[in-house]
Amino acid sequence: MAPTLLNAALGALLAAALLGPAFDGRTVAVVVAAAVLPNLDAVASLVVTGATNTLLHNVWIPLVLVGLLYWDTALSERSALRERYGWRGVRTAWVALAGFTAAGVAPDLFGTPGANLLYPLEDAYYVVDGLLLFSTQDGIVQTFVSATAEGPGVLPFxxxxxxxxxxxxxxxxxxGRPDLALGSEREFVVVDAGWQAVVVASALASIAIRFRPWARVRTGDTAEDSATEASR
Incomplete structure (x- = not known):
């Protein structure tokens, strides 16, 4: 499983980039919480076999949430979300969904642990791994799309x-099995690669800059922009 700090940092970067005029401490907290939410299936693994990277890491949860949000905010005559929380609530909800999917689920799908993407319709952990490069001798070389002989596979997984x-x-x-394993050594991984430390540092810098008053003005966080967003 990807380090929780990495999920939080990716969520913070999405918040800084996508919240726009809705950016504040509360909305950032919502997006970051959505990014780390998928990791809670590790707790469920104490009682459910194979729950880690399964219960909250499948593709069906984001798809259902996208459908519900789109219906409520774009198709329905009266949006319950907009009526209760306004345009800020709608924007925060979409960014939080992006945080859940791109910052919470994707790091495991594109990393070594893998994600049980189609569970429960298909019980298989998938990982997307490969490279894409241009060689002066071989031209374009990619290893993402390739058949595998081990177990069920859906290209390029x-x-x-x-x-x-x-x-x-x-x-x-x-x-990873249903037991408390009280005698086992527990290690909380903060980061396990140098690039992850870079992502965390970038997230801290981005959030810190966005909270500066001059940064909010320069990124369009003005009363006029807020009124424009509210009218959409």
């Missing part, structure tokens, strides 16, 4: 196993 054969270790559940 590579299957790592199922909930019965593929266990994911977390600090909550070191062995």
């Amino acid at each position: 590579e299957s790592l196993g199922t909930t019965e054969t593929h266990s994911i270790s977390t600090w909550v559940n070191p062995d």
Whole structure:
């Protein structure tokens, strides 16, 4: 599982980039919370076999939420979300959904642990891994789309196993199986690669700059822009 701090940092970057005039401490907290929410399925793994990167990491949750949000904010004659929270609530909800998907689920899908993307319709952890480059001798070389011989596979995904054969270790559940494992060593990973530290530092810098008064003005966070957003 990707480090929780990485999920939070990616969520903060999305908040800084996408919230626009809705940017403030509360909306940033909502987006960051949505980004780390998928990691809670590690807690469920204490009682449910293979819950880590499964229960909250499948594709169906984002798809359902996209459908509900689009229907409420674009198709319905009266938007419950807009009536209660205004344009800020609508914008925050969409950015939070992006945080859940891109900052919460995607880092595991594009990393070593993998994500049980189609669960429960198909029980298989998938990972997207490969490279794309241009060679002066071989031209364009890519390894994302390739058939695999191990287990079920959906191109360009590579299957790592199922909930019965593929266990994911977390600090909550070191062995990934339904037990408390009280005697096991627990390690809370802050970052496990240099590029992750760069992402965290970038997120801290972005949020700090956005909270500066002069930065809010220069990025369009004015009363006039807020009124324009409200009229949309």
